[in-house]
Amino acid sequence: MTAPRVREQEALRYLGLRGHPADNRTLDLLHSCSSELETGISPRCVSQRFPLQIHGNLVQMGPLEAVSSKLAYHLRNCSEVFLFAATLGPFPDVLIRRYSALDMSRAVVLQACAASLIESYCDLCGHALAEQVRSEGLYLCPRFSPGYSDFDIRFQKLFLDILNAQKRIGLTATDSMMLAPSKSVTAVIGLTSHPQSCHKMTCEDCPSTDCPFRKDAD
Amino acid sequence: MNHIIKDLLGKRLVFFDGAMGTLLQQNGLAAGELPELWNLSHPDLIRSIHRAYLDAGCDIIIANTFGANHIKLRGCGYSVPEVVKAGVSLAREAVNSCGRDAFVAMDLGPTGKLLRPMGDLDFEQAYQAFSEAAQAGAAAGADLMLIETMSDTYEVKAAVLAAKETGLPVFATMIFDEQGKLLTGGDIPAAVALLESLGVDAIGFNCGLGPEQMLTFLPLLMEQVSIPVIVSPNAGLPRSENGQTVFDVTPQQFAASMRKIAEHGAWILGGCCGTTPEHLAATIAACREISPVPISPKNRTVVSSYTHAVAFGERPIIIGERINPTGKKRFQQALRENDLDYILREGLTQQQNGADILDVNTGLPDIDETAMMCRAVTGLQSVTGLPLQIDTSNPATMEAALRLYNGKPLLNSVNGKQESMEQIFPLIKKYGGVAVALTLDENGIPETAEGRFAIAEKIVHTAERYGISRKDLIVDVLAMTISAGQESAAVALQALSMVRERLGVHTSLGVSNISFGLPQRELINATFLTMALQSGMSAAILNPNSQAMMNAYHSFCALSGADPRCTAYIAKYSGQVAEQPSAAGTLLTLKDAVRKGLRESAEASAAEALKSREPLEIIHNELVPALDEVGRRFEERTLFLPQLLMSAEAAKAAFEVLRTHMTAENGPQERRDxxxxxxxxxxxxxxxxxxxxxxxxxxxxxxxxxxxxxxxxxxxxxxxxxxxxxxxxxxxxxxxxxxxxxxxxxxxxxxxxxxxxxxxxxxxxxxxxxxxxxxxxxxxxxxxxxxxxxxxxx
The missing domain is CATH 3.40.50.280 (Cobalamin-binding domain)
Known part of the structure; x- marks a missing residue:
């Protein structure tokens, strides 16, 4: 797998620029933060494939059972799922804490770059998983995470236990279900034989219309 | 029988058992289910798995208590003692039925949570969880404590402290990745430094990797350790097949690799995920005739953080002295205001300037030193991987900081007074660490090198009576100012050489004391640094932000061969242009510097403005209008968060200049609302x-x-x-x-x-x-x- 890279436009959007051109000093800072992160992280992922059954709003994914109408709809054309978890490890958190004491402008840019980097890493992992199942005529649906819409965030813990994520990739959840290290993702990825059903969730699909990071804002 | 396991070590190889979880999964344990509850629901199966490993010839059976702590068992309906007692009893029953001597290990796995600051689990909560489990295991009759599959040095420290209190032998193994790093980023030397100093009886690798991958890291481990080594690999790297995790290394392949591992020096062999009784039977057959390779004591003086270890003797070590309120009004104010960020910045600046270790002193008569020390230690460890030197004359502060330090710290200090040694040595014995030993005692500081040497010798011998090796002492022969007695420098230098050569102990000095009371102190300090290094000083306590001192240090390393091929020297100084004094007219106004978010310019402009104007006037007429303008532009969306914060940081730097000036002129400043x-x-x-x-x-x-x-x-x-x-x-x-x-x-x-x-x-x-x-x-x-x-x- 190639090394994940920060996506500049995405990081700028997290910083609130939303399409406004960035000035040179912001860009310099962004490049310097990107390279500090890209060379320092040790990203890891783990996934396991489970059969899927949907009964109304009840979604059964191997040992994980969740009631979620949005997830049920999202997976309606799928027969199986990958439970997937990925993390950039503790390094981004250490850097962000360090620069919070030294230079907040660097801390916020690191935060935005790391957020972009974990997305980019998850996409790379997704490509690798897609490759695994392609010979079976299967395609992957976009990731759907605990905490999205009505998929309760409290599934985070069971999700990690099923994947043995603490031992395998050092990923844990706090009592309030925040992932630690923070630059991490857990997600259900549906497997389907209908490539056209792989609808990619966009900002427009999300009910949070006042979200400052919404892509169609402005 | 419980202490006999230690007697067995070194006489012949000792064999742990293999995987439990893998076999339970084959018998229907679901992903995410708690395996430990099967002690109560499937006792016959657990007993039969233990028995199978005993029949394969294993010496130590690991009770099915890996996750039996109250954090993992929360809400399961059973108490920790119930689950642990069931687990240890099943292992004991299997041993009793097998007709030969074997041992039962109480298994202590991770809590599944990350400790603060990475996660939300408090160190003491982790300690409590392990303590409850360890005590239950001891009460249920375990022969030893096995702490395993740990990927965090902090969590393993909590577990070791708890496990040692049972009085049983404590073995600890950690999980390293293909780069030889813990999942939390620590390396092998850091883990060894910590675990050895906490007094574990054996140390090693388990899980994560197969035997061949572990073999590649074994030499690095063997270079560091002075205690028995455990290696318990997985049966290869895990692979997913039809939704199941599978391992590919066969018993014969496993045994062949384990034989090499034994030949490379491991004394205790076992298996982790994916291994079976067949893997262990084959391993025992392949290794039985191998005699344990003798372990040589390494006598390395090492301190560590959660990321890496710093060894004394390879090159001179710089201990940054700036986190200390003595004589620093601004620092004192920061302590009184609980301004942790100020302390963190002092630490990070010294790191940038080349410190290897940071001294931390928070002693001020009118503050709670222990609370502040603990905040400073945890705060610094959340932002820097440098090891810390805990600097206090208060034993209670010392103990509190030692306990929650993540790694093996330096302690500053112990001295030749009986009282001091009686207070400090038991702390080192319990928590680990290297102590700076000052050559003074009840009679004060001897004037001669011989006198200081004699105290050093007394401290070393007393430490050894406490079971503390001389490698865990660094003798500070005390630099006294030459303005009070010109022979001070010569005495210190002579004492340095004597201690280094005749006691074989590493040395340090607080270098800048030598010039107290003299003008242009850096001139004297830098030259004395070079002389002391030449006399064998292993570590210098100094201000790494002083360019003169660091120039002397880097030059010495290049000249003495401590900097091979002058690599560090060239990296630091090549391409560095001699600083040009900036022409007067090129300075930006403070307002412009803040608007543009230029921190250095803002500092320089603030310093320049102070020459002719009052601080408050500068704040009202320059800083506040600039900040208002930037804030307004942010709200109008013509400028964005990174720029807003660059300006804020520039303003903050300018404030710091003004504030330091005001504190020096008028004492601590009352702030506003x-x-x-x-x-x-x-x-x-x-x-x-x-x-x-x-x-x-x-x-x-x-x-x-x-x-x-x-x-x-x-x-x-x-x-x-x-x-x-x-x-x-x-x-x-x-x-x-x-x-x-x-x-x-x-x-x-x-x-x-x-x-x-x-x-x-x-x-x-x-x-x-x-x-x-x-x-x-x-x-x-x-x-x-x-x-x-x-x-x-x-």
Whole structure:
């Protein structure tokens, strides 16, 4: 797998620029933060494939059972799922804490770059998983995470236990279900034989219309 | 029989058993299910698995108690002692039935949580969880404690402290990745330094890797250790097949690799995930005739952090001395104001300038030294991987800091007084560490080198009576100022050589003491540094921010061969242009420097402005208008968060210059209106709150920053104590907004009239109103505008 890279436009959007051109000093800072992160992280992922059954709003994914109408709809054309978890490890958190004491402008840019980097890493992992199942005529649906819409965030813990994520990739959840290290993702990825059903969730699909990071804002 | 396991080590190889979880999964254990509960639901199966490993010839059976701690068992319906007792008893029954001697290990696996600051588990909570499990295991009759599959040095420290209190032998193994790193980033030398200093009886690798991968890291481990080594690999790297995790290394392949591992020096062999009784039977057959390779004591003087170890003797070590209030008014003020960020910046600046270790001293008569030391140690360890030197004359402070330090620290200091040695050596024995030993005793500081040597010798011998090796001492022969007696330098240098050559102990000096009372002290200090290094000084306590000192240091390393091929010297000095004094007219105005977010320029302009103007006038006419303009442009969206914060940091740097000047002129400055800021309980990240803090401080508010994951009661207490009119709260998660609501409820109940402003990713105006906040700030500037309105500084 190639090394994940920060996506500049995405990081700028997290910083609130939303399409406004960035000035040179912001860009310099962004490049310097990107390279500090890209060379320092040790990203890891783990996934396991489970059969899927949907009964109304009840979604059964191997040992994980969740009631979620949005997830049920999202997976309606799928027969199986990958439970997937990925993390950039503790390094981004250490850097962000360090620069919070030294230079907040660097801390916020690191935060935005790391957020972009974990997305980019998850996409790379997704490509690798897609490759695994392609010979079976299967395609992957976009990731759907605990905490999205009505998929309760409290599934985070069971999700990690099923994947043995603490031992395998050092990923844990706090009592309030925040992932630690923070630059991490857990997600259900549906497997389907209908490539056209792989609808990619966009900002427009999300009910949070006042979200400052919404892509169609402005 | 429990201590006999230690007697067996070294006489022949000893064999642990193999995987339990893998075999339970084959028998129907579901992913995510707690294997330990099968001690109660499937006792026959557990017993038969133990028996199969015993029949394969294993010496130590690991009870099925890996996750039997109250954090993992929460809500399962059984208590920790119940589950542990069942697990240990089943292993014991299997041993009793097998007809030969074998041992039962109480298994202590990780809690599944990350400790603070990475996660939300407190060190003492982790210790309590391990303590409960370890005591239950000992009570149930375990022969030894096995701490395994640990990927965090901090968690393993909590486990070892708890396990040692049972009095049973303690073995500890950790999980390393293909780069030889822990999942939390630590390396092998750091893990060895920590575990050996905590006094474990055997140390090693388990899980994560197959035997061949572990073999590649074994030489590095063997180079470091002076105690028996355990290697318990997986049956290869895990692979997913039809939804199942599978391992590919066969028993014969496994045994062949384990034979090499034994030949490379491991004394205790076992298996982890994917291994079976067949893997262990084959391993035992392949290795039985191998005699354990003798272990040589390494006698390395090493300290460590959670990331890496620093060894003395390879090149001179720089211990940064700046985190110390002695003689520093600005630092004293920071301590009195609980300004942790100031301390962190002092630490990080020294790191940037080349410190290997940071001395930490928070002793000031009118503050709670222990509390401040603990905050400083945990704060520094959350932002830097440098090992720390805990510097205090208060044994209670020393113990508190040693306990929660993540790694093997330096302690400053012990001395030749009986009382000092009696207080400090038991602490080192319990928590590990290297102590700086000062050559003074009840009779003061000897004037001669022989006298100082004699005290050093006494300290070394006394330490050895406590079971502390001389490798864990660094003798400081004390540099005294030459302005009071010119022979001081010669005495110190002579004592350095004597201690190094005749006691074989590493040495250090607080170098700058030599010039006390003289003008241009750096000239003397830098030359004395070179002389001391030439006399064999292993570590220098100095100010790494002093260019003269670091120039002398780097030059010495290049000249003495401590810097092979002058690599470090060239990296530091090549391409460095001799500094040009800036021409007078090129300085930006302070206003421009802040507008443009140029920190160095802002500092320089502030210093320049102070030559002709009063600090308050500079603040009102330059800084505040510049900040207002930047803030307005941010709100108009013609400038964005990174630029806003660059300006804020530039203003902060300028303030620091003005503040240092004012403190020096008029003593500590009373700040203006106070505001309490906190990220609510359950939230472990506080970047949003920190943005607000830096901006509020720009506007001269006295921000009392309570940090992250702060319980409502603590916020209320701080608000009451400081009589604040305004509290700012931040929450990141839907799951923690309830804690914000509870905090507001308690503020309303206990502090009538106190206002609450809120912000954070999951909030909006509607939600903020619902939970009773007075103001919702959608962005960083909103809170400044609100505060200005409340306090009447529009």
């Amino acid at each position: 106070k505001i309490v800021l906190a990220t609510v309980k359950g939230d472990i990240h506080d970047i949003g709150k920190n943005i607000v803090k830096v901006l509020l401080e720009n506007y001269s508010y006295d921000v009392i920053d309570l940090g992250k994951d702060v319980p409502p009661e603590e916020i209320v207490r701080a608000a009451l104590e400081n009589q604040v009119k305004l509290v700012g709260l931040s929450a990141l998660m839907t799951t923690t907004v309830v804690n914000m609501e509870e905090t507001i409820r308690q503020i309303r109940r206990d502090i009538p009239g106190c206002l609450v402003m809120v912000g954070g990713a999951v909030l909006n105006q509607e939600y903020a109103s619902k939970i009773g906040a007075d103001f919702y700030s959608p962005d960083a500037m909103g809170s400044v505008r609100y505060a200005n309105r409340i306090f009447g500084h529009s």
